[in-house]
Amino acid sequence: MKTIIRLFGCGLILAIFxxxxxxxxxxxxxxxxxxxxxxxxxxxxxxxxxYGGTIPSPGIQRIADAGIMFTDFYVSAPVCTPSRxxxxxxxYPQRSLHNLTGALMPGDEGHIDKTTKIxxxxxxxxxxxxALFGKWHLGNxxxxxxxxxxxxxxxxxxxxxxxxxxTHVYGSLxxxxxxxxxxxxxxxxxxxxxxxxxxxxxxxxDGQSPYFVYMSYNAPHYGKSDPANxxxxxxxxxxxxxxxVNYANTLQAPENYIERFAGVEDIYRRYYSAMVSNxxxxxxxxxxxxxxxNQLDNTIVWFxxxxxxxxxxxxxxxxxxxxxxxxASLNEGGIRIPSALCWGKNIKPGQVISQPAANIDxxxxxxxxxxxxxxxxxxxxxxxxxxxxxxxxxSIDRDLFWKYRGNKAYRQGDWKLLDxxxxxxSDDISEENDLSKVRPDIYKELNxxxxxxxxxxxxxxxxxxxxxxxxxxxxxxxxxxMPGMVSYTYRNSFSKSIALTLDTLQELGIKDMEFSNxxxxxxxxxxxxxxxxxxxxxxxGVSYNDLVTKTEEVGNNAKALGAKYVRVASIPHNQPFTLxxxxxxxxxxxxxxxxxxxxxxxxxxxxNHGFExxxxxxxxxxxxxxxxxxxxxxxxxxxxxxxxxxxQDPAALINKYGDRFKLMHLKDLKKGVERGSLSGKTDxxxxxxxxxxxxxxxxILKAAKKAGIKxxxxxxxxxxxxKQVPETIRYLNSLKY
Numbered sequence: 001m002k003t004i005i006r007l008f009g010c011g012l013i014l015a016i017f018x019x020x021x022x023x024x025x026x027x028x029x030x031x032x033x034x035x036x037x038x039x040x041x042x043x044x045x046x047x048x049x050x051y052g053g054t055i056p057s058p059g060i061q062r063i064a065d066a067g068i069m070f071t072d073f074y075v076s077a078p079v080c081t082p083s084r085x086x087x088x089x090x091x092y093p094q095r096s097l098h099n100l101t102g103a104l105m106p107g108d109e110g111h112i113d114k115t116t117k118i119x120x121x122x123x124x125x126x127x128x129x130x131a132l133f134g135k136w137h138l139g140n141x142x143x144x145x146x147x148x149x150x151x152x153x154x155x156x157x158x159x160x161x162x163x164x165x166x167t168h169v170y171g172s173l174x175x176x177x178x179x180x181x182x183x184x185x186x187x188x189x190x191x192x193x194x195x196x197x198x199x200x201x202x203x204x205x206d207g208q209s210p211y212f213v214y215m216s217y218n219a220p221h222y223g224k225s226d227p228a229n230x231x232x233x234x235x236x237x238x239x240x241x242x243x244x245v246n247y248a249n250t251l252q253a254p255e256n257y258i259e260r261f262a263g264v265e266d267i268y269r270r271y272y273s274a275m276v277s278n279x280x281x282x283x284x285x286x287x288x289x290x291x292x293x294n295q296l297d298n299t300i301v302w303f304x305x306x307x308x309x310x311x312x313x314x315x316x317x318x319x320x321x322x323x324x325x326x327x328a329s330l331n332e333g334g335i336r337i338p339s340a341l342c343w344g345k346n347i348k349p350g351q352v353i354s355q356p357a358a359n360i361d362x363x364x365x366x367x368x369x370x371x372x373x374x375x376x377x378x379x380x381x382x383x384x385x386x387x388x389x390x391x392x393x394x395s396i397d398r399d400l401f402w403k404y405r406g407n408k409a410y411r412q413g414d415w416k417l418l419d420x421x422x423x424x425x426s427d428d429i430s431e432e433n434d435l436s437k438v439r440p441d442i443y444k445e446l447n448x449x450x451x452x453x454x455x456x457x458x459x460x461x462x463x464x465x466x467x468x469x470x471x472x473x474x475x476x477x478x479x480x481x482m483p484g485m486v487s488y489t490y491r492n493s494f495s496k497s498i499a500l501t502l503d504t505l506q507e508l509g510i511k512d513m514e515f516s517n518x519x520x521x522x523x524x525x526x527x528x529x530x531x532x533x534x535x536x537x538x539x540x541g542v543s544y545n546d547l548v549t550k551t552e553e554v555g556n557n558a559k560a561l562g563a564k565y566v567r568v569a570s571i572p573h574n575q576p577f578t579l580x581x582x583x584x585x586x587x588x589x590x591x592x593x594x595x596x597x598x599x600x601x602x603x604x605x606x607x608n609h610g611f612e613x614x615x616x617x618x619x620x621x622x623x624x625x626x627x628x629x630x631x632x633x634x635x636x637x638x639x640x641x642x643x644x645x646x647x648q649d650p651a652a653l654i655n656k657y658g659d660r661f662k663l664m665h666l667k668d669l670k671k672g673v674e675r676g677s678l679s680g681k682t683d684x685x686x687x688x689x690x691x692x693x694x695x696x697x698x699x700i701l702k703a704a705k706k707a708g709i710k711x712x713x714x715x716x717x718x719x720x721x722x723k724q725v726p727e728t729i730r731y732l733n734s735l736k737y
Contacts, residue, residue: 032126032370033343034299035212036290037362038283039087041080041135041162041221043338044309046321047276051338053319055276059284060340063303067342068351068390074358074411075307076382077404078327078334079103080137080161081110083306083359084216088118088138090363090383094403094457097465101404103161104137106173107243111139112150115468119363120151123212126370129153129205133198134190134216137161142481143511143534148181152214155180156197158190162218164225164250165190166233171247172226174562175531183531189254191219191275195282199289215286220275222314223250233258235271237314244564244601251317253278268317297344300366304359305337324431330402330409330418331431341390353389356411358400361386381460401453410450417446478735479701479712483666484512484538486715487519489725494519499529506533508729514663514713515561516541516569523560530562538711539565539605539637539663544572544588547604551592555600565663565711566596567637569607575679577611582621586628593633605663607637611680613646620648626657637663639715641687644669644695647676651696654703661707665715666728668693687718689727698735 048057050064076086082093085100089112093101099110112118120130131154132147139145140159147155158176163169166189168177177184186193198215205211225231227239227248237249253274260277264270283303290296309318311326311333318326325331339357341347360383368385382401388394402409410417414426422436422443436443485505487494493501498519505513515537518526530536540558547554547568558566571577571585585606593604606629612622626636638661640650654661670686670693690697704712716724 031298032128032210033346034210034295035123035128035366036215036286036299036301037087037213038215038286038301038303039084039134039217040279040303040305040338041216041218042307042309042318042327043220043276043279043305044311044318044320045323045333045336045338046311046319047220047309048280048338050340052321055273055280057276057280059280059282059287060303060338062284062287063301063342064340066344066349067301067347068340068353070339070341070357071352071354072356073304073337073339074335074356074400075304075337076358076360077101077402078307078329079404080135080221080306082404084135084138085112086382087304087306087359087362088112088120089116090360091116091381092360092401092403092457094454095381095461095464097461097468098139100138104139105242106160106170106245107141109139109141111141111145113468115464118150119366120212120214122363122367123370124151124153127209129209129211130213131155131198131201131211132214132216133157133201134194134214135161135218136216143181146178146181154201156184157194157216158218160224162221162224163190164223164231165218165252166231167226167229169226169229170224171245172228172559173245174527182534185532189252189278191217191278191282192254194218195285198286202289202293202295217279217282219279220272220309220318222310223252224248225250225252235267237268237317241601244559249314251275266315266317268315272317297346300341300343300369302339302341302362304339304362306359308334308337322430328405330404330407332416332425332429335402335409347390351393353393355389355395356398356400357386357389357396358383365390399449401450401457403454408450408454410446410453412446412449415442415446417443417450422446476737477733478698478705478737479732481712482509482511483729483732484514484711484713485510485725486541486665486713487513487515487517488541489714489716489721491517498526502529502533502535506535508726511535512711512713513537514539514541514567514711515563516567518557523557527561537561537563539563539567539713541567541569541607544568544570544585547592548588551595555596555602558596558602559600563602565603565605565635565637567605567607567663569637569639570609570680571612573611575611577614577621577678577680579616579621579624582612582616582624583628586625589625589634590630593630597633603635603662604633605635605637607639607663607665608642609639609680610642610646611678613643613648614678626660631660635662636660637665638709639665639667640695640700641665641667641669642680645673645675645682646678651699651703654700654707654709658707661704662710664704664709664712666690666697666712666732667715668695668697670694684717685719687716687721687724689716689724689731690714691731692727697731701735702737 047053050057050061075083077083081104085093097113104110132152134157136147136159156179160170163176170176225248234250234252239248251271257274257278261270261273308327311320320333323333325333364383364385368387400411416423421434423431540563573581596602613620643650668688668690670688
């Protein structure tokens with residue numbers, strides 16, 4: 001097969017991993033090597049001069065010259081998230097238990113299951129210090145899905161798939177730059193900052209134990225800028241809106257790098273080349289540090305790209321060379337990537353290896369190099385150790401499997417099955433000549449192997465899921481998450497100092513806020529205070545009058561806060577609440593809910609307050625409001641006290657209306673208080689800690705989980721809230737199924 005140099009498309013891995021010139025020498029050397037993986041993002045197979053491309057890459061060339069350049073290196077998927085899953089777990093992404101088969105987007109709940117052990121956790125078992133600098137993109141919908149909870153001692157970078165390289169935001173969604181899972185605000189170009197933080201970290205180590213550093217650069221993936229705040233040295237590929245988030249996909253680079261490619265006529269290629277060149281210089285800077293600090297000989301450096309580049313869309317700013325297809329394709333241009341590896345003087349320089357290998361092989365390779373006797377006992381499902389190939393240039397018998405968006409691929413030797421076609425890559429690397437009719441025997445064999453592998457993966461995944469579910473169910477918490485807080489609970493404290501009150505809530509572990517007052521501050525100022533504490537506002541409560549008469553202002557404030565929901569907690573009325581008032585509310589809610597959804601991407605919720613349960617037509621006026629409002633524009637927040645006090649069953653109401661309820665106020669009613677009042681009023685001291693009152697909290701929470709309620713907020717209107725809130729949290733933590 002022709003020797004071709006390529007880079008991983010959506011990500012580039014540079015792993016610095018000390019290697020020996022032969023297998024026996026490697027195992028005899030005392031102490032374990034340091035490991036650095038450099039994972040580039042959306043780097044094209046034909047971009048780098050190392051692989052015959054037009055963008056000079058002397059930094060990456062140093063790695064190839066000092067060790068090995070792979071010509072047939074693959075990734076487990078043609079997009080970011082599943083490629084990273086494959087790298088860190090040694091598994092095909094179809095084995096993931098939480099939907100990591102495609103690129104995660106804001107709001108997605110996908111993550112690595114806690115029972116799945118990943119690369120840094122394995123290495124910590126061998127005494128390694130571990131760090132991630134750059135892109136995570138393996139789950140951020142809950143704090144416990146961030147890299148700090150998966151074996152990384154240190155983390156500086158971003159959690160979404162891409163960010164603005166200068167302002168570090170994800171479009172209008174806001175700030176996405178962290179240190180140790182807390183927001184970090186600093187200036188600088190993201191690629192430069194990743195390298196700076198990595199070198200600072202390496203300089204801080206005492207040298208007594210080996211280290212693993214995962215340098216997950218976002219470059220040269222496009223940035224995700226806020227179209228309302230585009231920085232200089234930015235060119236826009238596309239603008240759009242998704243689930244209320246406005247964004248501009250951008251190419252961005254420091255000015256001196258753009259000037260370096262002034263001769264490139266196509267502006268998109270010019271900016272992209274500048275980004276790649278900056279990345280290469282940062283890799284060279286890292287290598288210089290390792291060399292000057294005498295670490296290069298005992299450090300394994302492995303450079304990989306996470307998938308192919310955009311060679312066909314987005315103005316074709318990347319190049320995959322002779323390869324057909326691009327990112328998100330199972331053609332070679334989507335999954336075959338550049339990769340190079342060196343280990344100082346411990347590995348023979350100038351090697352070119354053309355045998356198929358993949359990112360799922362990285363973990364088992366490290367394990368065999370570090371502890372070969374233990375590596376044999378670890379079941380990594382799909383990856384194989386490349387030690388014989390790397391240290392002895394011995395061939396490895398292995399096939400490769402892909403499944404993505406209904407497409408399939410399978411490589412065996414030089415043969416590749418791609419959907420209903422068959423190619424011989426030894427003389428058709430561009431996948432132009434379908435040989436399925438010429439070699440029906442091979443076509444049938446590869447189809448059967450693909451189907452067998454798919455079946456095995458799915459059966460194993462299901463069994464694993466059943467085991468995890470069974471184990472969790474034996475002692476499963478009913479409410480494992482930390483609830484949010486309604487600002488009204490701490491209204492007096494917030495009126496004195498928002499910052500100090502947030503500090504108090506942070507100490508309790510509260511992160512999710514529902515603000516029903518701005519307390520004299522701007523929404524942006526509150527958002528900044530939240531970001532600084534790793535907190536967020538998911539819901540913004542306003543008055544009925546403000547909703548109707550100041551809808552635009554409400555929407556702007558909610559977006560500034562970072563909220564996804566706008567909530568109204570009552571309807572102005574004189575007793576009793578009437579059908580006419582309910583009809584007017586329905587009209588107003590449908591109208592304003594539509595505007596909030598279509599213009600701001602916000603979901604409107606009405607919060608019941610007890611008086612809505614007047615009888616009407618065999619049900620109640622609350623039933624009328626639910627049935628008459630448009631579910632596309634109007635949802636509900638159930639206040640369980642203000643459901644129970646009027647004589648209703650909160651669990652039954654949730655079961656009745658299911659996902660119309662998006663939010664919940666967690667409250668309990670003092671024992672002995674008589675039910676049946678439709679006034680919407682009760683003494684505030686009737687609010688008690690959850691579990692000490694009249695409500696059946698476990699039954700309510702089980703119904704809420706089934707309905708898929710998104711956010712739960714503690715609301716305690718009593719003067720004893722500072723004592724009762726911790727009691728409520730402890731009670732929730734104690735509940736079991």
